[in-house]
Amino acid sequence: MRLEGEKMDAITVASTLPACVQMNDVVGGKLMHLYAVKHGLELNLFVSNALIDMYGKFGRLGDARRVFEQMVIKDIVSWNSIIAAYEQHGEPIDARLLFDRLPIKDVVTWNSLITGYAQNGLANEASNIFHMMEESKDISPSQGTWVSILPAYSQLGALGQGMLIHARVIKDSMWSDIYVGTCLVDLYGKCGRLDDAVSLFDEVPRQSSVPWNAIISCHGVHGHGERALEFFREMLDGEVKPDHVTFVSLLSACSHSGLVSDGEWCFCLMQENFGIKPILKHYGCMVDLYGRAGLLDVAFEFIKSMPMKPDGSIWGALISACRIHRNVELGKYASDRLFEVDSENVGYYVLLSNMYANAGKWEGVNDVRSLARGMGLKKTPGWSSIEVDKKVNVFYTGNQTHTQCNEIYKELKELCEKIKAKGYVPDFGFVLQDVEDDEKEHILMSHSERLAIAYGIISTPPKSSLRIFKNLRVCGDCHSAIKCISDITGREIVVRDSNRFHHFKDGSCSCGDYW
16 A cells, blocks of 8 residues: 555554554554654654554553553543553563552453452452452453453462363353363463363364363373373374464473473474474473473573574573483583573572572572572562362461461471481472471471471361362472372372473372472
8 A cells, every 4th residue: 555655544553553563563663653643644643553563562561651641532442452561561560550540440341450460460459350350240251251260260279269160161162262162271281180171172172272281281291291292193184283382392292291302393394394483482381391301401402593692581590401311511601691691580580599598508508598688579479279178278387377377387396206216317408498307497497398298188178189270380399298298198199380280199290290
């Protein structure tokens, strides 16, 4: 149109901006914005809304905010778009402030806030917002509501609440919707009900890669890498084209199962057969694959051969492997490179601190902690949740505020004595503080997953299974302790941490101590 000299109107500009998002064309989007300014279209309501949406999806919050603040007239779409922009930029608190300012909220507004909280790891807050929406009475949940809240319940491990949503989805005849169905597959799979996830997967339309990606991912986090590969082959037999997400899930599954050769095959296949150019997530999975297998030199050479500059996630994966295999020298080199590209992610400081602590190098631990404090960074609190009688109980490390706190710590002390008698020896290398041994033992005993397990033991019938969900990686000492606890209590204890599922039973773990 522009080549033919025709002038674009507001509707044309507003319709073109989403296409720029779809093609990930930031430059084209900026040029359209300049055209709108030059021709007096910027303040048009439809153009402004499209600009806010575009900048939000490109992660350019400052530009989205400037457009929003310049608007003379704002409608509900304007507010929904700017709230979504804040959420997409990882600013859920500011998004909530905007939400509270909005006098009239529609279902999209509520969905945006729920989605944002869930995507930013604030699943409990997402659940609270959903309940507020339900209490408002004047808003009916939509397909977008279920797609927003189900991932939050998946994060929390709130299977009971998720099952209530499942019942409502069936009642509303929405179970066959591909996105709702995929979220349900993910919920059951990520809550430890893998057989139910597979049954649901069989009922969901499977013409696109979306449900396939979910079922492959579910098997990957359970450590069933070979089954994940079988689903991938079924996907190809059904002539469903995989996308970049498919291969992230596949490579991650291979990593968690130690399938190095299969992972290398997938990495080559995506490029040679499907023309998918690897992005940083794929490279990160490969580094993790080699690192977990103890092939640190191969992982390092792989990083050096990358056609793009490694980001923090790449170096972080190598540091994690160095921590597991206690290669402090390479870990120190990786940390120096990491802080050149990302010095503000507190998780990396914790990772490096853990590496030094595991190696008993307390001077290194203190140096890293001082550096983090000097930058004003604070560690993400570790928490674990357990659902009992459809109520989710969340425990933080060292938590003493639970109404049954005394009973929980009493149970923990008794468990500690029993597992010691079975041969358990606390590994103080996982305590980051340089304190006396008695204090170190108390710190280990107070880790959030152990608090949740103790609560589960005193709150459920003997021999019944426990399902625990943790936001961080399970430490090596807790892993050893839980194996012993599963043995002495005769319970299956399922723990999902930030990496994968661990099924503890009769003193052993499904991961084979490979995580």
